[in-house]
Amino acid sequence: MPTCKNCKQDWTWKQTVKSGFTMDIGMKCPHCDKKQYLTSKSRKKTGLSIIAIPFTLIIPVLFEISSIIAISIFIGTALIVFGINPILTDLSNEEEQLW
Ligand SMILES: [Zn+2]
Numbered sequence: 001m002p003t004c005k006n007c008k009q010d011w012t013w014k015q016t017v018k019s020g021f022t023m024d025i026g027m028k029c030p031h032c033d034k035k036q037y038l039t040s041k042s043r044k045k046t047g048l049s050i051i052a053i054p055f056t057l058i059i060p061v062l063f064e065i066s067s068i069i070a071i072s073i074f075i076g077t078a079l080i081v082f083g084i085n086p087i088l089t090d091l092s093n094e095e096e097q098l099w
Pocket residue numbers: 004005006007008009029030031032033034
């Protein structure tokens with residue numbers, strides 16, 4: 001789980017997901033209220049994991065499976081990506097350039 005670089009407190013999974021949902025680049029620390037930013041490395045990792053979700057839509061095209069199974073794979077992957085994202089999250093006090 002990510003650790004706040006300002007107050008050194010760990011964010012819980014729930015707090016990380018909640019912070020991640022604010023469309024803002026900076027995420028407010030639930031402990032000290034200071035803005036925290038995703039490191040460029042962690043932004044790349046979370047970005048790549050999110051890209052995996054639409055790829056599951058190709059599976060039913062390649063293999064002849066029923067739409068119910070295809071939807072289950074899609075939802076399952078989305079849940080896994082959603083679940084691992086806070087683990088991939090790494091925080092920084094300053095906003096980093098992506099490239
Ligand atoms: Zn903090």
